[in-house]
Amino acid sequence: MKMVSCATYEGIEAKVVQVESTLTKGLPSFSVVGMASASINEAKERVKSALLSNEFTFPPKRITINLAPSDVKKEGSQFDLSIALLIALDYLQDDLSEWFVFGELGLDGAIKENIQLYPLLLSLANQKIIKKAVVPFESLDKLSKIPNIEFYGVKRLDEAIELLKNSASALPNSSYKKIEYPCYKIDEQEYYFDNNYVENFLDVKGQEIAKRAALISAAGFHNLLLEGSPGCGKSMIAQRLRYILPPLNSDEILDIAKLDALEAKEPDFKPLRSYRAPHHSSTTASVFGGGSHKAKIGEVGLAHRGILFFDELPHFSRVVLEALREPLQDNKIRISRVNSKIEYPSDFLFVSAMNPCPCGNLLNEHKECRCSELEVQRYKNRLSDPFLDRIDLCVVMQQVSLNDKATLSSQEMHKQVIEVHKRVKARGQIPFTAKLSDEEIQRYCVLSDEAKDVLEIAVQRYALSFRSIKKIQKVSRTIADLDGSDIIGRRHLLEALSYRRRS
Template sequence: MKMVACATYEGIEAKVVYVESTLTKGLPSFSVVGMVSASINEAKERVKSALLSNEFIFPPKRITINLAPSDVKKEGSQFDLSMALLIALDYIEEDLSEWFVFGELGLDGVVKENLQLYPLLLSLANQKVIKKAIVPFESLDKLSNIPNIDFYGVKNLKEAIDLLKNSTNITPNIIYKKIEYPNISVNNELYYFDEEYVEDFLDVKGQEIAKRAALISAAGFHNLLLEGSPGCGKSMIAQRLRYILPPLSSDEILDIAKLDALEAKEPLFRPLRSYRAPHHTSTMGSIFGGGSYTAKIGEVGLAHRGVLFFDELPHFSKSVLESLREPLQDNKIRISRVNSKIEYPSDFLFVSAMNPCPCGNLLHKDKECRCSELEIQRYKNRLSEPFLDRIDLCVVMQDVSLDDRGTISSKEMHKKVIDVHKIVKQRGQRGFNAKLSDAEVDKFCVLDEEATAVLQRAIMQFSLSFRAIKKVQKVSRTIADLESSVMIQKSHVLEALSYRRRG
């Protein structure tokens, strides 16, 4: 029996699959077993044609290919090359089990690229279960961004066979590609950022309070709710937030590229966080993930390490808004189906926008609101208190004026966010201020006497919940970091309290 390794998806992570083969005497046949999908069963014809097209005689034996473990459903065309190699090299005595082999075969034996190959290999690299792999030659440039794996690129089946015949005398095709973007070094770790600001905060005229809140939100990854009349700049601010978010480590850049590949997009390996903005008519499955047999990733998972923007927040269904409470609190989402149960990370910055009333004119100084008190109350009641309690910053947008001017650029704001990121990492925090645990809040969010007294009065006056108290402390910590203050002072707590939602 011969064996090589490959992989398939289990949720959004890779699961190692061992491809085993036996060629025995008997009536000629070719079968693939091990809970395989139709795409793998179809591979039999591709493998047979590829072998015959490359001057190999298809053995007149009983050929059985087993994909283990047998209790995991396998799918994808990446198994083609491994099956063909096991049949072609059945006669050699070398142990091939340490090799990972990936590639789709054409009928002429050409090894083709598979878009799902990158996230599979990245997941295997993160699990530290792979050292060397045979991959399509055209995938090498993309795969060179993954460290600690020796990649051997092949253009066709014959090259792959020759490679394994002389495996002791070969060298990998590529060297790990370094990330060439501006970076900062903190505690011997490099963090990368992009200085291309496609959307600039200079375009946002006026709205100084909202821009200040956006800066605090970006620096600490605090959830943000913008409320204001139509056309006042809510969506403009949300779209520009992704360009001023904290820098990324190399592992985080690879994770974002993995999510791009899962969505069938070409990974860019750029230190720019993702931005997802589903429409309010989106279904539960598209936002949280799902599927009848396997649980597919949704918008919440694709926004991991980036921004999830809900425009027209009250128009989202009640079930979607209430289901969002779990990932907002735990930074992960669980999808349960009869045949699969998976959990994936969803550590995102939640940004939302809403009008003050159904017609949008309630706060406008010139236009008259057409809504009744009952309509306004119903509109606001679509957002429950437990949901709103998970929002760190709530801002009522100002009226637009012809005299309004852009006062601060994205570059200036980004520099302040990067400075806060340095402070946070040098302080010994693993995550952002908004993601601190209760124990970490007590350790890092230290208030002076005046600040403590202000917070105590606010707790009594506004009946703040335990969660709300912690959020005020976290926002105060970010405001203090923006001013390079070690201790949280009275002014920092007062500003944090000013962003609490009222009414």
């Protein structure tokens, strides 16, 4: 029996599959066992044609391919090359079990690229269970961004056969390619950022309070709600926020590229966080992921390490908004089905925008609001207090004026965010300030005596919940970091209180 390794998906993570083969005496046949999908069963015809096209005589034996473990469903065309090599090298005495082999075969023996290989191999690398892999030559450029794996690129089946025949002396034909973007180093860890601001905050005229809130949100990863009349710049601010978010280390860049590949997008490996903006008519399954047989990732999972933007927030279904409370609190999403139970990381920055009333003119000085008090109340009642309690910064946008001018550029704002990021890492803080645990709040969110007095008064006057108190402390910590202060002062706490939502 011969064996090589391959992999399939289990949720969004890779599961190692041992591909085993036996060629025994009996009536000639070719079978694949081990919960193989239709795409793998079809591989039999591709493998036959590829082997015969490369002057290989198909053995008149009973060929059995087993994909272990047998209780995991296997999918994908990446098994083609593994199956073909096991049949072609049945006579070989060398142990091939340490080799991972991936590739889709053409009928002429050409080995084709598959975009799903990248997330598979990245997941295996993160699990530290792969050292060397045979892959399509076309995939080497992007796969070489993954560290700690030796890649052997092959263009045709006969090349792959020769490679494994001489596996002891084979040399990898790709080396790890470092990410080429501006970076700085903290404690031997490099953090990368992109200084190309495709959309700039200079385009947002006026709205100083909202831009200040956006800066605080970006620096500490605090959830943000923008409320204002139509056309006042809510969506503009949300779209530009992506470009001033904190830098990324190499592992985070690879994770974002993995999510791009899962969505069938070509990874670009830019140090730019993802931006997801589902429409308010999106279904619960499309936002959170799902499926009756295989739980697929949704917008919440794809926004991991980036921004999830909900425009027209009250128009989202109540089910979606209430279900969003879990990932906002726990930074992960669980999908439970009869056939599968999957957990995805969903550590994102939630940004939302809403009008003050159904017609949008409640705060407009020059237009009359057409809504009754009952309609306004119903509109606002779509958002429950437990949901709103998970939003750190709530801002009412200012009235638009012809005299409004651009003040802060994205370059200036991003520079401040980077300085805060350096400050946070220098004090040994690992998560973003908005994601601090209760123990970490006690350690890092140190209040001055004056700030403690202000917080005590605020707790009594506004009947703040424990969650609200913690969020105010965390927002104050970010404001103090922007101010370059080690201790949270009175003015920092007062500014944080000013961003509380008024009922």
